[in-house]
Amino acid sequence: MGDQKSRVNVHSVLTQVSSRPSASDETYPLTRLDHAMGHHTIHVIFYYEKSPFGSFDMDPIRVTLSEVLSSYPPVTGRLTRDDAGNWAVKCNDAGVRVLRARVGITLDEWLRSADGNEERDLTVWEDMPEVPNTWSPFRIQAFSEAHHGQAITFPPFFKPPAPPDRKFSVNNSKSTSYLEAKLQKQTPSVKMSTATFKFSDSVVKQCLSEIHDKCPDASPFDLLAALFWIRVVHLKGPKHDDHTHSLSLCVDFRRLLQEPLPYGYFGNALNFSLLSLNEEEMDCSMLGRVAELVHCHVSGLKEEEFWATLHWLDLQKEEGGKYAPPFAMYGPEFTCVSMEHMIIGDQPVMYSMNFDSAKPVHVSCHVGNAEGEGLILVMPSAEAGLARTVMVTLPEEETAKLCEDQSILHLKPTMLLRSI
Structure with missing residues (x-):
């Protein structure tokens, strides 16, 4: 695609909050693995033949998203540092970013003609600023079960794994x-x-x-x-x-x-x-x-x-x-x-x-x-x-x-x- 203009046109950015506030003083420390992998981000794109938003009216979807976000307080929080200087998520209900965009071609045309680099425009990622207290580290997660009134099949579990009582040597690993x-x-x-x-x-x-x-x-x-x-x-x-x-x-x-x-x-x-x-x-x-x-x-x-x-x-x-x-x-x-x-x-x-x-x-x-x-x-x-x-x-x-x-x-x- 070279340097040609992207076909992904982002025309609005919304902030979605949860329907029920979380405990404002709660924090979720990032784990050892999270810190080690701080250079990397994950971007997942789901393609549907028919728009899940109907005529681009997102209001019903946003209502459902608000309900789902109530089960995922870290998603609506913001990054902060603890006393040791390590990253944690402050659950302050600041909300998650929702971006609305259009691509002026059909899905089949996009999958045939877009390249892997252009596809990244669909994720509309932005780098974390030096002071991230107003920056949202998450974008929309999948929430189709809740939209259809179903229970979440795999409810969120936030407690990191606790090591067994026995010790593990790093020397032979x-x-x-x-x-x-x-x-x-x-x-x-x-x-x-x-x-x-x-x-x-x-x-x-x-x-x-x-x-x-x-x-x-x-x-x-x-x-x-x-x-x-x-x-x-x-x-x-x-x-x-x-x-x-x-x-x-x-x-x-x-x-x-x-x-x-x-x-x-x-x-x-x-x-x-x-x-x-x-x-x-x-x-x-x-x-x-x-x-x-x-x-x-x-x-x-x-x-x-x-x-x-x-x-x-x-x-x-x-x-x-x-x-x-x-x-x-x-x-x-x-x-x-x-x-x-x-x-x-x-x-x-x-x-x-x-x-x-x-x-x-x-x-x-x-x-x-x-x-x-x-x-x-x-x-x-x-x-x-x-x-x-x-x-x-x-x-x-x-x-x-x-x-x-x-x-x-x-x-x-x-x-x-x-x-x-």
Whole structure:
């Protein structure tokens, strides 16, 4: 799209408050993981074939939103610092921003012609100012259940996980060794672009059957993480240092703990770990083997790794109890995020957001400030079964090459929001 004017026209900004005030003196401290990931933001976009706002009259929706916000007091609060200098949300009922915009083309035209960078205009994000006491860190959350008079399926749970009585050593933890190394790395500044690939249920099933002898328990995530890792390594060309290729794997831990966190946990339960393979293992013809290694790594992650990471973050505190400055979590290494936790039973949660009996036809998720070697998000898809959507963010030239990669095109993905 170059420097041409955005087709997203934001014409009004509203502030929506909750229908019932919260306790004005209540605060929610941000967790250790929240502080560590302070460089990053999350932007989720739901696409519907029919506008959930009817004739653009948002009044009925705003009434419902007010009710929902009453259950999420941190969303309507503002960021502040505690006595140690750490971030917390002050629940002062200041409200959440609601932005109204128009795009003068149809949904199909947008998905075919917009690129990943232009799509970010739909999130209309603004950087946090130096003094954030009047700045809203949240935009609209999904609230379709309440709009239809239904109970919230996964009610919010705000209490962060409490560590078990036993202690966890950081010395033998793979995750903490990896995070320690991250602190020493610099993230190169390059222009990034994004492309989206949608793989059908039948194609994913066929690919899993083809690698069954190598990895009989492979999940769609194992398969697609291995495929895109191999192809990106191939297009980047041979390495000239230690001939080792590394992939940072990000998984959600809320259901993997001995005392699982509720699905409605309103917080951060992500864990990053590193898988490294040599060039022989990354050979283009060994998809099944790489998928097996990804599967063994992810399924072998234990609760101890999660707690050891939190303990390590505590050890990085400055004198007085202030958390260390944030650093690049989604990078600088090539990073792959599993969103399999967003599928409960066989239902992808993000595609159950009903408006007037219509479900999203597509959901995008962007991670702010994901730089370095690149990022892959393996997400649920609108199609039932094993269908998956893969969003890839790479340096601009590499994105263009990946979109022409025959090993990926052979699987006949639907390509959306491709950067030009």
